[in-house]
Amino acid sequence: MSYIPHTEADRAEMLAAIGVARVEDLFHDVPAACRFPTLNLPEPLSEMEILAELEAMSEENLDVGHYPCFLGAGAYHHYVPRVVDHLLSRSEFYTAYTPYQPEISQGTLQSIFEYQSMICALTGMEVANASHYDGATSTAEAVIMALSVGRGKRRRVILSPTLHPEYRAVVRTYTRGMELEIVGDEPALNTDLEALISLLDPNTACLIVQTPNFFGQIEDLTGLADRVHAVGAMLIVVTEPVSLGLLRPPGDYGADIVVGEGQGLGNGLNFGGPYLGFFACREKDVRKMAGRLVGQTVDAEGRRGFVLTLSTREQHIRREKATSNICTNEALCALAMAIHLAALGKTGLRTLAELCYHKAHYAAGRIASLEGYRVWNDRPFFHEFVVHCPAPVVAINDYLLEEWGLIGGYDLERDYPHLANHMLLCVTEVIRRQEIEALVEALDEARKEVAA
Amino acid sequence: MRNMKIDPNCRYTQDHEWIRVEGDEGVVGITDYAQDQLSDVVYVELPEVGDTFEQGEVFATVESVKAASDIYLPVGGKILEVNEELEDSPELVNQDPFGAAWLVRIAIADLSELDSLMDAETYRSYVESLDH
Numbered sequence: 001m002s003y004i005p006h007t008e009a010d011r012a013e014m015l016a017a018i019g020v021a022r023v024e025d026l027f028h029d030v031p032a033a034c035r036f037p038t039l040n041l042p043e044p045l046s047e048m049e050i051l052a053e054l055e056a057m058s059e060e061n062l063d064v065g066h067y068p069c070f071l072g073a074g075a076y077h078h079y080v081p082r083v084v085d086h087l088l089s090r091s092e093f094y095t096a097y098t099p100y101q102p103e104i105s106q107g108t109l110q111s112i113f114e115y116q117s118m119i120c121a122l123t124g125m126e127v128a129n130a131s132h133y134d135g136a137t138s139t140a141e142a143v144i145m146a147l148s149v150g151r152g153k154r155r156r157v158i159l160s161p162t163l164h165p166e167y168r169a170v171v172r173t174y175t176r177g178m179e180l181e182i183v184g185d186e187p188a189l190n191t192d193l194e195a196l197i198s199l200l201d202p203n204t205a206c207l208i209v210q211t212p213n214f215f216g217q218i219e220d221l222t223g224l225a226d227r228v229h230a231v232g233a234m235l236i237v238v239t240e241p242v243s244l245g246l247l248r249p250p251g252d253y254g255a256d257i258v259v260g261e262g263q264g265l266g267n268g269l270n271f272g273g274p275y276l277g278f279f280a281c282r283e284k285d286v287r288k289m290a291g292r293l294v295g296q297t298v299d300a301e302g303r304r305g306f307v308l309t310l311s312t313r314e315q316h317i318r319r320e321k322a323t324s325n326i327c328t329n330e331a332l333c334a335l336a337m338a339i340h341l342a343a344l345g346k347t348g349l350r351t352l353a354e355l356c357y358h359k360a361h362y363a364a365g366r367i368a369s370l371e372g373y374r375v376w377n378d379r380p381f382f383h384e385f386v387v388h389c390p391a392p393v394v395a396i397n398d399y400l401l402e403e404w405g406l407i408g409g410y411d412l413e414r415d416y417p418h419l420a421n422h423m424l425l426c427v428t429e430v431i432r433r434q435e436i437e438a439l440v441e442a443l444d445e446a447r448k449e450v451a452a
Numbered sequence: 453m454r455n456m457k458i459d460p461n462c463r464y465t466q467d468h469e470w471i472r473v474e475g476d477e478g479v480v481g482i483t484d485y486a487q488d489q490l491s492d493v494v495y496v497e498l499p500e501v502g503d504t505f506e507q508g509e510v511f512a513t514v515e516s517v518k519a520a521s522d523i524y525l526p527v528g529g530k531i532l533e534v535n536e537e538l539e540d541s542p543e544l545v546n547q548d549p550f551g552a553a554w555l556v557r558i559a560i561a562d563l564s565e566l567d568s569l570m571d572a573e574t575y576r577s578y579v580e581s582l583d584h
Contacts, residue, residue, distance in 0.1 A: 312519060
């Protein structure tokens with residue numbers, strides 16, 4: 001069966017209309033060597049055969065349901081209540097498309113409005129948009145918004161070295177060619193906030209910090225906003241939503257934009273996504289904000305209703321002058337987060353945050369008592385912490401997985417070359433006490449087995 | 453547009469901005485025709501005092517319920533004053549485009565640039581040609 005509707009006659013007609021003889025001519029500008037590569041593919045299989053082969057391949061994967069996972073670094077394994085998937089897969093919600101028409105989309109629009117309201121409550125901000133692809137892209141959009149608020153005249157962007165390395169990379173990708181001066185995260189790692197503050201100048205558009213930072217540490221950002229505002233720049237805070245069940249919302253200490261990764265609530269650990277970038281700002285800056293925005297209003301008869309609002313910022317109206325060329329949101333992921341948050345409630349979210357905090361601190365304390373291991377303890381942390389190990393992290397992780405069935409932590413040397421043998425460990429509420437004991441015992445054995 | 457107002461003392465651009473020259477300074481706004489095309493104005497974004505712009509450069513944005521439109525400076529110059537009242541009362545653009553809804557006052561960099569603009573009568577025929 002052919003799935004391609006065009007006939008040879010259709011093709012000939014289209015080619016004649018654009019004035020080329022053959023389809024191949026359309027690829028003239030692609031270097032010849034790259035034009036039609038030979039693909040080394042096996043012979044075709046039937047649907048039943050291919051399904052069996054793919055299933056066999058997928059069964060080689062390890063999953064966090066069967067292997068206790070101590071890996072975080074921006075993607076977190078939390079228990080997602082069954083109600084989330086149940087409501088999410090209802091046909092009324094199960095579409096990726098943006099609801100342009102309020103007449104037929106009140107339910108979807110209201111769910112997005114609820115999500116936005118929850119993000120505002122969590123972050124202590126006034127306005128939240130309907131989401132971005134992930135934490136990294138919402139961070140990059142925050143930078144672009146700060147440049148726009150600075151009317152494009154401020155060209156310096158200060159990135160904390162403890163901002164997620166992938167977020168820093170995405171900020172650079174998004175702003176490539178804009179001739180910005182991106183400073184603060186040079187290899188000479190200085191995690192001291194004063195070092196970042198010293199980089200502030202009248203040319204600075206924004207300063208971006210993450211708390212809990214990439215190392216899991218809680219940054220004391222009291223007073224930082226005043227220092228940033230003193231030069232007319234914006235303070236962007238990247239944060240993690242579960243931690244906000246316990247920690248002060250960034251809006252309370254003067255953040256201008258608050259962004260982060262929302263995957264941990266409602267969404268699974270999907271390799272490559274979809275994830276969920278949340279984004280919140282002050283109302284005075286809302287016209288510079290990217291992304292879709294749902295607002296609450298009343299109709300001609302005074303009844304409550306929901307509509308997409310402030311669309312004049314967006315590319316379908318403002319074209320190339322839009323606040324962003326990417327208005328795609330992650331509506332279904334945002335809905336998952338909203339349902340998870342609603343199911344937890346205010347006290348439930350706090351309990352979840354406390355469970356993560358206490359389990360992580362219990363694990364850190366136990367590991368700190370092991371010979372050969374040192375836990376960073378100079379700053380408070382939430383549910384992740386750095387352990388200096390007696391052997392390379394790769395070797396320890398292989399040992400943990402092969403001998404103990406445990407998924408170990410993140411190898412910090414990948415992004416911070418001077419942090420060889422440093423592992424970033426994460427403990428969330430799904431980790432049981434005996435699994436922590438197993439990790440502690442396994443690390444102790446690893447010192448003898450791997451380091452020897 | 454019926455009963456379109458045109459100020460005989462202004463010069464006009466094809467993008468429907470006006471400038472009223474006072475010595476080597478000028479007051480700039482958008483025309484009655486422009487506000488009518490935009491319909492209800494909900495937000496006006498103005499530059500900062502001290503900013504300088506070339507002739508034809510975007511210096512402001514007027515957002516209506518229909519669109520957000522860039523506003524171009526009729527002649528190059530430096531911003532001396534902006535109409536801060538528009539921040540809270542953008543509807544003035546619809547009510548009094550040639551008066552209370554002036555956008556900026558500028559120091560004109562090069563008076564000869566005024567020669568490229570239309571006078572009131574030329575602008576009237578220009579607008580009439582657009583409506584047909």
